[in-house]
Amino acid sequence: MRAPPPPVRPPAFRTPAALLALLALLAPLASCQGLGPALGGPDVRGLVRRGESLVSFRHVPATPAPGSPGAASAVPEFTVVVVKEADGKLELRVGEHRPRGAAQAHASRPGDEFRNLAIEDVNSDGKPEIVSTWTGGQLEIVEVLGRSDDGSWKALLQNAGQIIEERRLSDRSTAFWITSRTYEEESGHPPIFETVVYRWDGSAFNAIPTP
Numbered sequence: 001m002r003a004p005p006p007p008v009r010p011p012a013f014r015t016p017a018a019l020l021a022l023l024a025l026l027a028p029l030a031s032c033q034g035l036g037p038a039l040g041g042p043d044v045r046g047l048v049r050r051g052e053s054l055v056s057f058r059h060v061p062a063t064p065a066p067g068s069p070g071a072a073s074a075v076p077e078f079t080v081v082v083v084k085e086a087d088g089k090l091e092l093r094v095g096e097h098r099p100r101g102a103a104q105a106h107a108s109r110p111g112d113e114f115r116n117l118a119i120e121d122v123n124s125d126g127k128p129e130i131v132s133t134w135t136g137g138q139l140e141i142v143e144v145l146g147r148s149d150d151g152s153w154k155a156l157l158q159n160a161g162q163i164i165e166e167r168r169l170s171d172r173s174t175a176f177w178i179t180s181r182t183y184e185e186e187s188g189h190p191p192i193f194e195t196v197v198y199r200w201d202g203s204a205f206n207a208i209p210t211p
Helices: 017-032
Strands: 053-060 078-084 090-098 101-108 113-120 129-136 139-147 153-161 163-168 174-181 193-200 205-208
Touching (some): 078 113, 153 163, 153 174
Antiparallel strands (some): 090 101, 139 153, 174 193
16 A cells, blocks of 8 residues: 655745845945835935945934924934945934935034944933944044934034943933043053043033042
8 A cells, every 4th residue: 555645735935046135235225325215224315325324223213202282392202323425424313204205403422433332311301312422543433413402413412532431310411431542641651541521501601520
C-alpha cells in the first residue's frame, strides 16, 4: 500500500531582490526631496532639501494638546531635524507644521559635529525647549533654544567647555555645569580647570557660584 502524496502547498510570495533594492533607494529620496513621507518615514518636507541627508528627527505635538480643557495651544506642533548639507556641514532646523509639510522657522549650527538632541522643559515654564549638544575642535558645545512670545526661536544658552553636565534642580529646572580649562597653570604644571554653573533666573541662563 502506497503512502498518500504530500499536500500541495501554494508557493510562498517572494519580493524580487531588484524591487527591494528599488524601494530602499526611493525611501530616502522621497522623504528628502519634498515628496513627502515615504514607506512610513518621517515627513521632512520643507526642511530637508535635494542633495541633503537626514541625521536626526524629532516631531513634537502641540502643548497643550488641542482640545484639552483650557487649551490655547501655547506651543504649536513643531519638528526638529539635523541635516547634513551637500557640502558635508551639519545644521539644526526647526520647522512649524503646515498642511503640506513644515515651514522652516529657525536654523543654527552650534558646532562641527552633532552629538545629541533632546526636547525637554529646562527652565520650568511648562513649555518644551530644544537642547542640542555638539563638538567643535576639542570642546563640547550645548545650545538651548526657546520659543519667544512672538513665535520665533532664540538661543537661551550657547556655551562650550571640556565637559558639559546637566543637573535637574528641585524646582524642576535644569542647570548646566560647564567645566573648562583656564590655561592659568605655570609651565610644566598640570592643567587647571574651572566649573561654571548656568542656571535659569526667570529670564536667562546666568552663571552662579559653584555650589
